[in-house]
Amino acid sequence: MRITTMPSPQILLDKIQALPPGRLWEVEDFVDFLSAKSRRLAALDRLLAVAPALEAAGAPAISEEEIQAEVDAVRAGPSCCITSDLWPGGAGM
Numbered sequence: 001m002r003i004t005t006m007p008s009p010q011i012l013l014d015k016i017q018a019l020p021p022g023r024l025w026e027v028e029d030f031v032d033f034l035s036a037k038s039r040r041l042a043a044l045d046r047l048l049a050v051a052p053a054l055e056a057a058g059a060p061a062i063s064e065e066e067i068q069a070e071v072d073a074v075r076a077g078p079s080c081c082i083t084s085d086l087w088p089g090g091a092g093m
Helices: 009-018 021-056 064-076
Strands: none
16 A cells, blocks of 8 residues: 655655665665656756747747757767867866
8 A cells, every 4th residue: 555645754764774785776776767857857847948939939840850869969978078288278277
């Protein structure tokens, strides 16, 4: 039977502390997963909030392929790297 009220942080801490040490990694991974999910949903909410303004401003719609290309580019990381000798002051940066 699932309780519908939110558990207190202390109850969660007690349960976590009762776990064998090897299981703590799983708890941490799950918490990281939940945090990332929350950030993704918040980003989607922000995007959906500005979508009507973009449409009203006449911004062109983007395709699924363009969206996927942007996602892939972000996941791949920077396309170039700035080495320390390019910064003012050289390698001392």
